[in-house]
Amino acid sequence: MNNYLQAIILYAIKKFQGERSIYAIYHMLQGKKSSQTIQDAHLFGLTNIFGTMPVFTRQQLNQNIEQFLRDGFIDLTDKTDAYEVSQAGEEALARYLLDKPFPTYLNGWKYQNIAPVFWGRVSLLIQTISHIVHNERRFYPIQRSPKLQYFVKEFLHTNRQDRSLIARQIYEELVSLLESQSDLKRDIFILKLTGVNRIGLTFDQIAKRKEAEEEYVRFLFFDSLHQLLAELGDGADHPLLASLTNEWKRGGNPHLTQSTQTTLQYLQEGRSMSEIAEIRRLKQNTIEDHLVEIVLSDKRFPIADYVSSDDEREIAAAITELGTKKLKAIKQMVDNKQISFFQIRLVLAKMGDQ
Amino acid sequence: MMNIEHFLKNKFGFDEFRPGQKEVIESLLSGRHTLAMLPTGSGKSLCYQLPAYLLNKTILIVSPLLSLMQDQADQLKMNGEKSVLTLNSFLTLNQKRKAFDRLYSYRFIFLSPEMLSLDGVIQALKSIDIGLFVIDEAHCISQWGYDFRPDYLNLGEVRQKLNNPLTLALTATATDEVRQDIVSKLNIGQAAEIVSSVDRENITILIERVHTYEEKQLRVLELVRQFTGSGIIYFSSKKMAEAVTVFLQENGMESVNYYHGGMEQEQRMLIQQQFISGQLKVICATSAFGMGVNKADVRYVIHFHMPSAMEAYLQEIGRAGRDRQQSVAVLLYSDGDEGLPLHLMEQQLPTDAQLEGVCSYLGSSGLTLAHSTVPEKELLCQAYSLNEIQLRFFTQFIPADENPLHQVTQMKAYCRERKNANQEKLYKFLNWIHAKECRRIGVLGYFDEKQQALNPQCCDQCGMDAQKMEDVWPEVEIDQINSNFTWKEELAFILLKKDNGNEE
């Protein structure tokens, strides 16, 4: 294995156990907002890498798959484009992860939407404050998005206190949060920052300086951001940094696709699935996908309207006994004509990836 | 009467006008449409910035590239101007709505040409008092220019819809033919033309012959080692830019990186800003890097690949020496190098077979490109192996209400004409490379200019070479970056002021 991306891909193939085509991996890493991908992420325990490679291409995937085949790391299964990790592959992966352990805080499912925005805000705020504190009026904002620039402008408008106090507070909050991170992770975070005295480094440049590999540096950076976000928590200890994430706490569930959000609103108004399908001119199937997505993101969402508690128990028992997530096998096992694939998917979603 | 020199000093902090600026500004203030051709880096932007404060009405500026637009808006903002709007497709709906509500209040509005094809935008702009309509890089309007942008073709019509506002067309590189085209397309018949020489006398022009790829790479390494200041190396391929970067890094040149359109936005910005701030010394770039980059002390531009026309060459070497200090441009040529630009040119317009295929397909299926979906377009591209630029050609040139089959002959003729014109430009440039006369005289000849007073550091034909540059260009201070700090110290340098005593 020669780079971290390969390790991630192989890891995903391993998790899929030959039950999904490699293109599911592609969608997973890209963070495709489709019900299928979202369900897969939960079913196969891949929520951590979901959406962590937004610029991943099919070509990259195919090249790596060919490489794996040549190295004998994977074997074709009887499904098209689905592979299983071979013994040799398992060993190579384990060996590789030994000195580059898998990022433990990575949670793409939870943070892939907000982490880049959070980073954009933090980095632009720091650049701006850095210049103000050092009496430099002119600088070229390193973040180009008008949305981010507007956010920082508004932030400084509402927070009127002395700029050097804000700077000190950012400094202290960041130090306290980064203190608990690994040496390499916090170095990466700091090297990426732009301030009055220097411009941040690219992943490639950091990799050279740290004699690490570019993809690994990228994943560790996400890991660092995700850890920061997780530890910000309710913001009691880090009010300033937490205030950069305020609207995500207030708004609805940011992990649902737009269309699913709409379905959820109708459900909360007490509409039935078929009513919603009709109002929205969508297929029943689509609304079913939305429901599964809702249950995935909120395991406590009541499903009694769609599966009786007896059926739920029966399905759950079959899943546990079979130890598989294959819908067909589960359906055969419960052997009850009344139980639909949709109901099985709901129960699977509720059980999560235990 | 307002003294404009006074204004230049007060508002912009410059002591005097650079050649051409005053003429352009006075022409505009007297109410004449103006076409200004001033060399790269000569301060064309000032020609609309200064009048903005005297006319006291909104100035519209059309720019061909998003990045260029943003860079110019940022430069204005850095100079303390608050009232700047950039209208492009990246604004959120909310931001757009807000902006539209108070369009009248902006002093500068930057727009991409495709924004001007939206009726809503035109309607909104009609409601405000436009003091000046500026077309930057105006040569893009001409099909005979080297950088034709079909989006620019609408600008004449747009001008009319906006009630023919006072207009300024700016360019650094337009031949006589292209200048006439600009005036007629914009329909500003009585425009004053203020044309100064394209020559940048502080840039020494060198052409060196090498024989192999390896030799070229080694020569770049030698030059980069020898030249002390900041430099840009231009490539026609992203892959090559990356490969040579790695080669230079492996040979001990650490302060080198590449820049091209295929990079993520944030990484691209970091590299660009590292270069501008001097943290990064050398950039290996495709032509995506350049326009809008206003770094004063770029000392050299090296061409690893030849550009496809004299105009492109001048734009690219024009990144050097904007501080007016001695700089150098080195073009490395080996036999057959013209193959690459010829090939790239081929791909910019559809072939006859593609024209026939696509038109008969569209004709028989009744599909219109203007209304077709992304998958439909993808299918078409696959079937006729069209690239993005070729597809855009069809979308732009086949009006929705016409039968494409009736246009095949016309389109073929058009493409042939454009291809011939492009090739002719390339061969002219190639002739210049092979010529044995002074490079500068060759450049001036291309633009039908008379010979000017020559700089003793003129060109290879006049006896200059890379070795001698050492004696003529300014010294560079090299500051060492010490990186042996802990992460906390680094963060403190960024956020805390030294005298606050943060070194616990």
Ligand SMILES: Nc1ncnc2c1ncn2[C@@H]1O[C@H](COP(=O)(O)OP(=O)(O)OP(=O)(O)O)[C@@H](O)[C@H]1O
């Ligand atoms: N009168 C002046 N005196 C000193 N500096 C000036 C003057 N006018 C403009 N400049 C500076 O010259 C630099 C180049 O200006 P500008 O970007 O307008 O060039 P340009 O002609 O548009 O170049 P290009 O053809 O590359 O777009 C800027 O940094 C600008 O501030």
Ligand SMILES: [Mg+2]
């Ligand atoms: Mg300009």
Ligand SMILES: [Zn+2]
């Ligand atoms: Zn000469």
